[in-house]
Amino acid sequence: MSQPFDPTPTAQRVEQFWHLGASFGTERNAYHNYLNELVSDRYALINGFQLLRDELQFAAASTSNMKICGADMSLPSVVTTLAYTNCGDRIHQGEATKRYRDVVASRFATLSEIGELKLEAFFPAGGGTDNGATLAHVTVAHELDEQLKTRVYAGNPQSISLVAIDLKTHVGRLRENGKQTYGKTREAPWREPRAACGAIVGALTDYHPDNLIHRRIRTDLGERNFNFLSSNQIVTDEGADITMAVASIIVAIRGIRNTAMALSQEMDERGLAHLTASTTVNRPSKDDLVLYLARATVFDGKIRIQGFGTKAELYGGQLVKHAGEQRLRLQYSDWDNENLPIEEIAYKVRSSGL
Known part of the structure; x- marks a missing residue:
């Protein structure tokens, strides 16, 4: 039998987390966002906590000599797993394949016995998520099998699991x-401009009801946003058309909400989730930039989500000088990007039965 779980220490960390500042809605390089926001x-x-993410740390029950690598479960410990989504478009310039893995996954993803990063990686056309409930279920189910869960939970009354999920569009x-x-870019300097994200641009400019991707994106946007974005332009104060950026942003924000709600049904009382939503900005032959959009936690009966809203007509923005170029800074209604509102949703905590 495991010892009774005391949620207080983790709840205090979550409270402290929500007093940390966050900077949303300005194009920044991936390293900046990943280090200063996600990590x-x-x-x-x-x-x-003792961080448990290497498969060798779970080898204490092995009959081979590898059992010497097993972690001391009597210490307050956290088992981590990492999932991310991104559109599978090949146009990405290293942000997803290298920078994200180097900066974020290397710290929180499970590490195999041969040193390979084991991420839950999903690449739905358009990004966001095909289905938040499926993403939540798969990610939680793969983190802790029942035997390992029993060992971790019985080891220390403060031990928990961390489910980290990063939802991306582009x-x-x-x-x-x-x-x-x-809404478009060149895949290389000598290539013609093309739509990116093609799935989102296609859904808004040439909708086909028999196209499953178009239908999913339309559902993510909602009818009001779909109709507005299909027939109107959203421009910055300088006249730059950001309509397709806003569409991608809303898809990512819908994804974080849907997945957070689903995680509340999948995790038990020792499960802590941290989610983020962002949009990657692809540029010709340059490193991708990132728009950080929202963050969320799920723990101890509270879902908290902080980020931009989902009404397309309330979006605008400015082009600001940064690093020798014009970078987009989003504006949503009269909200302060450094102090976006936090939504709180209650849920019933599911017992592990241990």
């Missing part, structure tokens, strides 16, 4: 002849 936030949630950016637009 720092996650460490704030689990500092003080949009192309093109600056030519002094004009900056969003």
